[in-house]
Amino acid sequence: MPDDPTTQARAGQTRRRGATLETAILHAAAAELTEHGYAGLTMDRVARRAGTNKNAIYRRWPDRLALGIAAYRQLATTIEPPDTGALRDDALELLRRANRHWSSPLGAVLRELLSAAGGAQSLVAHLPEQSTDAMTAMWLTVLGRAVARGEADPSALHPRVATVAIVLLRNEFVTRGMPTAPDEVLIDIVDEVYLPLVRSRAPR
Structure with missing residues (x-):
C-alpha cells in the first residue's frame, strides 16, 4: 500500500x-x-x-x-549611506534610520540579542547593524565625502571618530534602556558632539 x-x-x-x-x-x-x-x-x-x-x-x-x-x-536589510550633499544632513539621516529601526519590533529583537550577548563581541559582530566593519565603513564613507567637500578635517577620518554619533545613540538604547530616542537627542548628538569633533580636530 x-x-x-x-x-x-x-x-x-x-x-x-x-x-x-x-x-x-x-x-x-x-x-x-x-x-x-x-x-x-x-x-x-x-x-x-x-x-x-x-x-x-x-x-x-x-x-x-x-x-x-x-x-x-x-x-536584516542592507542600506546604502545617504548622500545629501551636507554632512549634518547625512549624519542625521543615519541616526534617524538607526533610531527608527531600533524602535521597531525588529529593533526590539536586536536589543534582546545585544543584551543576551553582553560583552561577547565575537557574537555581536555577526549582527549586521553592529558589525564594526560595516558600521565603520558607512560612517567613513559619509565622512570621507564631507572631507572632500571641505566640511571636515581630514584627520577626522579615523574609525573611532567617524562612529562617535552612532555609538552615542546606541548607548541611549543599550545603557539607558530607552524604547526610542527623541529627535532632539539625535540633533544634539550631531550638533553638539559630532560636528564640532570632525570639523576641528586638535593636533596630536
Missing part, C-alpha cells in the same frame, strides 16, 4: 541535508523571532517549525543565542 502524502512529506523532510536543511532552520527561526521575539525563541519550536530535530540545529549552532543571531541576519 503506497504511503499517504503526509508520510511522503515527512520522509522528504528527513532526507534534507546541508544548505537545504540549514535554510529551512534559519527560516523557521526567523519566523519565531518575528512572532515571539528572542525571549520566545526555543530550539523545540524551531525544530517543529522546520520539520527537523534539535540535534540537527545543535550541530550547526551551539546554543539559542547563536541561532537567534543567525536568524536575525535573515531579517
Whole structure:
C-alpha cells in the first residue's frame, strides 16, 4: 500500500541535508523571532517549525543565542549611506534610520540579542547593524565625502571618530534602556558632539 502524502512529506523532510536543511532552520527561526521575539525563541519550536530535530540545529549552532543571531541576519536589510550633499544632513539621516529601526519590533529583537550577548563581541559582530566593519565603513564613507567637500578635517577620518554619533545613540538604547530616542537627542548628538569633533580636530 503506497504511503499517504503526509508520510511522503515527512520522509522528504528527513532526507534534507546541508544548505537545504540549514535554510529551512534559519527560516523557521526567523519566523519565531518575528512572532515571539528572542525571549520566545526555543530550539523545540524551531525544530517543529522546520520539520527537523534539535540535534540537527545543535550541530550547526551551539546554543539559542547563536541561532537567534543567525536568524536575525535573515531579517536584516542592507542600506546604502545617504548622500545629501551636507554632512549634518547625512549624519542625521543615519541616526534617524538607526533610531527608527531600533524602535521597531525588529529593533526590539536586536536589543534582546545585544543584551543576551553582553560583552561577547565575537557574537555581536555577526549582527549586521553592529558589525564594526560595516558600521565603520558607512560612517567613513559619509565622512570621507564631507572631507572632500571641505566640511571636515581630514584627520577626522579615523574609525573611532567617524562612529562617535552612532555609538552615542546606541548607548541611549543599550545603557539607558530607552524604547526610542527623541529627535532632539539625535540633533544634539550631531550638533553638539559630532560636528564640532570632525570639523576641528586638535593636533596630536
